[in-house]
Amino acid sequence: MLTIRLDVESLSRLQFALTIMFHYLFPPLTIGLSVIMVIIEGLALKTGDRVYENMARFWTKIFALNFVMGVITGVVMEFQFGTNWATYSRFVGDVFGSALAAEGIFAFFLESGFLAVLVFGWDRVSPRFHFLATVLVSLGGMFSAVWIVVANSWQQTPAGFHIAGQGAQARAEITDFWAMVFNPSSADRLIHTLLGSFVLGAFFVMSISAYYILKDRHLEFARRSFRIALFCAFFSSMLIIVSGHHQAQVTAQTQPAKLAAFEGHFRQTSGPAPIYIFGIPDSKNETVRFGIPLPGLLSFLVHGSFNRPVTALDEIPPSDRPPVAVPFFAYHLMVGCGMFFIALSTYAMFLHWRGVLFEKRWLLWVFVFAVCAPYLANQAGWIAAEVGRQPWVVYGLLRTSEAVSKTVGVWEVAFSIALFSLVYVLLFGIWVYVLDNKIKHGPQEEV
Template sequence: MLARLQFALTIMFHYLFPPLSIGLGLILVITEGVYLKTKNPLYEKITKFWVKIFAANFAMGVASGIVMEFQFGTNWATYSRFVGDIFGSALAAEGIFAFFLESGFLAILVFGWDRVSPKMHFFSTLMVCLGSMFSAVWIIIANAWMQTPAGYHIVGEGMHAKAVIDDFWVMVFNPSSMRMLFHAIIGCWLMGAFFIMSISAWYVLKKKHLDVAKKSFVIGLILAFISSLAAAGSGHFLAEKVAETQPAKLAAMEGHYITGTEGAPLYLFGIPNSERQTVEYGIKIPGGLSFLLYGDFKKTIAGLDQFKPEDRPPVGITFQMYHLMISLGTYMLLLTSISLILLKRNKLFESKFMMKIYCISVLAPVLANQAGWIATETGRQPWIVYGLMRTPDGLSKSVKANEILTSIIMFTLIYILLFLVWIFVIHNKVKHGPDESLHEK
């Protein structure tokens, strides 16, 4: 449990930063692309401002990600030996095709404004954006393989067993990889869009840098609305695959304990009680889950009673995190829809209430991303590789509990300091604002 807690701490902290880099990277491509097309210096000023934020965030993503990878060899050595052939290829591809691409062009993005042509600078912005997304591609492929293993065979037995790739592309395009990837990338776009709208809304409330703030907000709003719609669709397609490949996870996510003949209900909220095999205080749509998955209110869906008790995921946290993600996704879709209506009526930026809402709504995609991954990972339990290796079997045999606890305390303190530094740097850049030497024509 301590090893799992430590990995959860490091990965959840790390996952604050790469999604934001991916979302900001796309917006940088949009704003600089508009600048190249229109030659309007306002969009140059907008791009230069958000590049500063992007660079600071990128540095934090790199620093926080290093610790996470070391844990594979320390806390999870047996697991690393088992999946080394699979993860080695995916992580090598991530380093070659993603990290070097992103970090190599980052220098031109940050420092090359007056040193390269505008088209070359835009190309570097595009490469940084693609590099950040490629990084997500290979990490998610590796995680998706843990959910739905494919393209492998097992060599050896017992502690010396390991999974070896039969077909690299079958491993890459395993049953859940592309659906997980699309859903995760869309979540990153939401983080970038709401982050930009939050800072822009603060500028509007303070009546500062209004030219940059309003243009940035509109770009973020359009991206957030499109991404909210896409998140709902991609989430539905991912749930369909989970129902096919990980039925126990789906049952835990939906609090579906008992297999019935009248279709599975869809719970809007509630409190799962595994002892009583029911969802207490729940509001449900009878047959709703069956209809969403199969278009038939009467379709039978396997409940948790179809699986051995030792093969069932923890229902409480999986159910609540899954429903928290959906609730926050619904909130973001409704908020951006209302905002587009107000924008069309020229009332959005006059509404202090809406601007205040957006200042704090940056938390919505952050929490939704975290909740979605918690549901994904806890729903896979008790398997670290679904159907092949149980989580306790992947632990290192030589690392003691007190050593893990000591490192948890140490890394917690370090991460608190790192986060405070990040807040300080971002606050200073936001307080300074865009470069006022660039003016709109």
């Protein structure tokens, strides 16, 4: 059962979830959108076509709004480890802090500096320099993803360190920097995260473009934007399934309890393990109710053989088991969305090849709302990854319950949660409102 306890740990987890999920509405969009902007501006530079330039200017405006939201909500993240998770910070400062610092030096300055050129520099710098700025901002966003994903992956699959000190003084120290950076899960997680961002960026562009086509506005602008985004969406969704599959195999080796939670694999049967397309996990009775199983498929996906057993939750000590319901639903939601991306973008590519894509009004309406799916998938993927890592904050090394700040009181955290909730609701409202205005205003000159 889900019980809410009013202690510093629960409240700090709630606050972290709230602030990171809100923050994560923005970075994946800006990373994905920046790739499309690079393509568009490259085309504008190559062809000198006014339509491409209009496209570049419009998407840059949308990008800037989301980027600023990402920066504003991101500052909170940089400090929250220290405020709420002081014990964690002391334990991982050597490793995790290093990745954050590297992110600041290598990525943040690059993207924030050149963002100004991107947004305000249209009349101040040459088109070539502006294009360069777009490329640099896009790279900056990806560098940022590299370091933050490295930091997170180290929490999942720690490597390249040793534990120094005893008891309360114990902490992780780097012994091999590159082993820390390329820990067993970072490359896969990075690729998956970036592809997830590309899918979001592409669906976002297609949503707005489809809306314009349906409303018979800015047709040339909208069709070209849609086509470019469709290609991105198609290739990214194909690749993301491959990357997700590989990631699940790594998880089976490195974090078997997490994979078991994803799949609701409660009991070891020493035989083939199924995948549930749908179901409701029941932790009390250790079973999946109303499940639709595909027998042996989990064994096949993990080991390439339908018969080999996969580690189940009952092989993990009870105190080390993650909760099942949240990772199970989040993981299934993410995979479901992934299938949806493939189906929708493949069908749209087929229609595009036939030359009738923009005549299917119902499909365009689907695209207008389909942008919600990648938002959901990005959030759900991280929920699955993070809740699936519990009860550990650093897998196998430090428990979440041991990681909180010792000097912070319940009321202080309650106060900050109240403030964050208030501010973020306000921010969200304004974001929707301004975005809506920009979209209604469309790609022509602004007053």
